[in-house]
Amino acid sequence: MCSSGTIFPNHNETPMHVPPSGASQGNAMPPPSDIVRNPGGLRPCAGMDLALSEAREAARNGEVPVGAVILDADNRPIARASNRVEADHDASAHAELLAMRAAARARGTTRLEDCTLVVTLEPCPMCAAAAVHFRIRRIIFGAWDPKGGGVDHGPRLFGQPACLHRPETIGGIRERENSLMLKEFFRALRHHS
Numbered sequence: 001m002c003s004s005g006t007i008f009p010n011h012n013e014t015p016m017h018v019p020p021s022g023a024s025q026g027n028a029m030p031p032p033s034d035i036v037r038n039p040g041g042l043r044p045c046a047g048m049d050l051a052l053s054e055a056r057e058a059a060r061n062g063e064v065p066v067g068a069v070i071l072d073a074d075n076r077p078i079a080r081a082s083n084r085v086e087a088d089h090d091a092s093a094h095a096e097l098l099a100m101r102a103a104a105r106a107r108g109t110t111r112l113e114d115c116t117l118v119v120t121l122e123p124c125p126m127c128a129a130a131a132v133h134f135r136i137r138r139i140i141f142g143a144w145d146p147k148g149g150g151v152d153h154g155p156r157l158f159g160q161p162a163c164l165h166r167p168e169t170i171g172g173i174r175e176r177e178n179s180l181m182l183k184e185f186f187r188a189l190r191h192h193s
């Protein structure tokens with residue numbers, strides 16, 4: 001656990017901004033979604049520790065190991081969830097969607113404008129769209145998801161001109177740890193099937 005509990009000890013310490021690959025001028029790609037990658041100057045550990053423990057819980061339950069946490073403006077967790085797709089027989093029961101719903105319910109509002117979504121894997125297009133609807137302020141995610149991601153892959157939702165709300169997005173936090181957990185889960189799944 002991060003001793004300071006602070007995600008952004010110095011917000012002026014701007015990490016490098018790298019546009020998504022392939023987003024060059026003159027082609028059909030959507031405009032860059034301004035994703036911050038692997039920010040070395042930040043210490044985003046408090047929420048990710050909780051998200052990782054939720055992901056491990058999901059794996060113990062036979063779910064794809066993804067965990068999510070919603071932090072308030074003071075980086076205090078107000079909701080957390082793990083994948084419940086199999087348990088609930090609900091293909092939309094992704095960790096981040098469940099966490100956003102729980103946070104909104106706890107707050108008694110549909111808008112989470114001062115909140116950060118911390119999730120172990122790049123959100124899929126469905127969850128990225130839900131983050132827009134919930135007006136999430138910031139998304140911090142762990143592993144990249146070239147196949148199922150919707151933020152830096154696929155539709156790159158926040159880079160679309162029609163996207164009405166663009167959460168600040170930081171990707172690749174504890175990427176090795178997060179992607180290793182997923183790889184091990186799928187390796188074990190193949191081994192047992």
Ligand SMILES: [Zn+2]
Nearest residue numbers: 094124126127
């Ligand atoms: Zn999702």
